[in-house]
Amino acid sequence: MRDASLPKRRSELGEILYHLVRDPLGLAGLVIVMLILASAIFAPLIAPYDPIALNVPDRLQGPSTAHLMGTDQLGRDTFSRVIWGGRVALQVALPTIGGAIFFGLLLGMIAGYGPKWLDNLIVLVFDTIRSFPTVMFALAVVALVGPSLNTVIVVIMVTSIPTYGRVVRTLTQSLKEAEFITAEKSLGASTPRIMAVHILPNVLGPLAVLAAMDIPTVVGLEAGLSFLGMGVKPPTPSWGSLLNDGYNLIRNTPWLIIAGGIPLILTTIGFTFLGEALRDVVDPKLRGKGGK
Amino acid sequence: MTALLEIKDAVVRFAVRGGVFRSAGSIDAVSGVSLKIEAGQTYGIVGESGSGKTTLARAVAGLHHASEGSILYRGQELRDLPESQFRKLRREIVMMFQDPIGSLSPRLSIKSLITEPFRIQGMKDRDLDAEAKRLLAMVGLPPEFASRYPYQISGGQARRVGVARALALDPKLLIADEPTAGLDVSIQGEMLNLLARLQDELGLAIMIITHNLNVVRQITDRVGIMYLGKLVEEGDTDTVFANPRHPYTLALLAANPEPDPDAQLMRIELQGEPPSILHRPTGCEFHTRCPFLQPRCSRDVPAWQLDGAAAHRCHFPASWTGSEVEPS
């Protein structure tokens, strides 16, 4: 049987990258994200100074060739602190989102595919978590265990789980009714197999998009909690603590707060662009199709 | 000799959830169907929407629970069989689904899809690459298809993949749910020829579910016409087509005219639409649409009447004289 031949196929990942770089926003997002990741990973090589080295005589200097973003109230180089702060941001973002994805997937798939009573129970848990304002929840935890990076990670992860869980649950529910699931059942596939082989891969795509768009939120949350003093302890540089320091000195030395804000803005823009572009690309049916 | 598949008075019941103003109840999507399929035979189940034909097919495939009656496969009762035991039978009873691309898991390659049965049944010692090639060849698809994904193939090709997957473990009974629906007329024949060839080569029994009587005429040995969950006419295909007796069968035949503007049209037209299963008509369930309605029809349920190699359930069966329909 003859049929029209396809152009040479790339792998699934190749397809995604191919279409991503052709979308101007996607390309911009990808570049920014790469820059942020690179600067965080190679922080020791890029940062000109030790971020916690005090140099009080040089305090509160404006941007100059020696100090690209000036110095803070203790003479520390702001630019180096921003670079190292990126590390902290990623140190928070990755385990947080990783944990939220893991638990969200697990609970969401069980809720979506399993019996109704279990679904009701899990949704109740989700709704309970979501009914707590994040900051209050953070305050409570901090009051119990004291402020630290780990506190921030746990708080943000737990409060993120319901969001991911709900998305996974909804996707699972609609997939459950799909004809290919019935087909697999007719072949004798067990429930664990159906969930792992047939539902999980179809949920990962939208989940990846969600995660990409969530990173700026998580980083912002960390910044906020640190700004309120509930997160990283000084002298560890985090974008939130930079904002905090800058806020106190905003009258005469505005560059500190600008320095704290710029990386947040860039992260948000970069990951949002990337996430939006990914969303269009991950669904194979939406990839640059023409008319019928 | 025991028939390969014997269905006796099967009932498939679904619960209907009550609302604030509605009490819970149940509907019988399949309401007492009996038929037999011998090994190597093709049986066509014909009906329109709401007839219960797909529900019946899925009950045989173990996807719906039959509430009453019995479904015997080689003498073994399938109703209420626990899944752990049904799983073994899933090598022999397989199903092909109506939505060709939708019934293929979107993130798996064609090769993974058609070798799923081996993995599910724990037969990992087989050379899956070779099996995939063999199955693709059996359905007339080139081996390069193994690395493609469902969104990259056409509906007709996806149907063939569905057949290949169904054939993986050398089944004895293939249930094909609307195998030609949505296919262009010029390639419907390809699918039917393929099924016929596979039947000849593998000795497969096929249960075809369709709404298209013309498809049934070509490829089946026996046919059963379903309406509202029950069979109204059943028997040897040639007999039923040569001498249709139930008014619904006649209406179905009339609704699929040949492409000839001067053709003699069987002037039989049904009124209205099929009633809801929630409120089954009394007596003969077809009476609300029957053009040959008589008072008795709304009171008494008609019994089966044998007529040569076929049977029908109608108080006043009609006959097709070749040029017009003659009511009883």
Add this chain to the structure above:
Amino acid sequence: MTVLDIRNLSVSYATPRGELKALREVSMTVPERSIVGIVGESGCGKSTLISAIIRLMAPNAQVGAGSVAFKGDDLLTLADAQMRALRGTEISMVFQDPMQTHNPVLTVGRQMMDIQYRDALSKAEKRKRAADMLALVGIPDAQARLNQYPFEFSGGMRQRIAIAMALMAKPSLLIADEPTTALDATLEVQIIKRLRELQDDIGCSILFISHHLGVIAELCDEVVVMYAGEVVEAGSVRDVFHSPAHPYTRALLECDPGHIKEKTRNLPTIPGSIPDMVNLPGGCIFADRCPMRFEACATRPAMAEARTGHKAACHLIKVEETA
């Protein structure tokens, strides 16, 4: 007078792979008070043709040459506002999927009254018109049913409502895009009959797209056969179905299940598939699947007259005439 006169219409789509030439120099006419059927399989371009007539095309569609004359005016040159004025009044449509054709959150009555927004009638008059129309398409208890929502109707009834809405303004042209494909055959019979009666009453023309040859034979006066973006045959239903002049039409009729009388284990098919419409092979579009191809088929055939009013794009016709 001709209601619709399409001449040499070409439409293509911009796709990543290149320009997909979906319609190539398509010409056909729809006379007054007649029902013209369009027959074709997937990829023949019938959806593109309809979207071009009604000018609701995909963003990547480009109209090349050609004209679509509706009662003398070329629709392709009209301004958007003028085109909008025609839709729903002079030209209306019925679509394939009755389940998605209506707004699910408005009552049927509300929808049927909304589309009368251009008419200066009172609310009561509009409501009466809607009820009359529903009764005309065979929906009992029309007044009461105007207050119901689409989900309270079955598929067959929704399609009747769609027809009622399309015909309410007494259009000159009704375009029906596979209106009965999603319905059961016994329902199809009823709707086709009703459509014919309404056409007679209102005196409109119908452009009826379907792949169900039996229905076309029963309903239509004339038929146009399309293949891979071109018109390959056109004529009266009697001529085309009794004496098909194009090998594709002949093959299609042979494959139609309603046509095959004897039982056979080897059903006829048309082997192969439609050509790649981005990189078109030259010559006759059907050549590589045609059992009767010969040297002349390397050039594209012009429409030749097999008999009066019956044309087909096949070199063989001329051969027969000169023989």
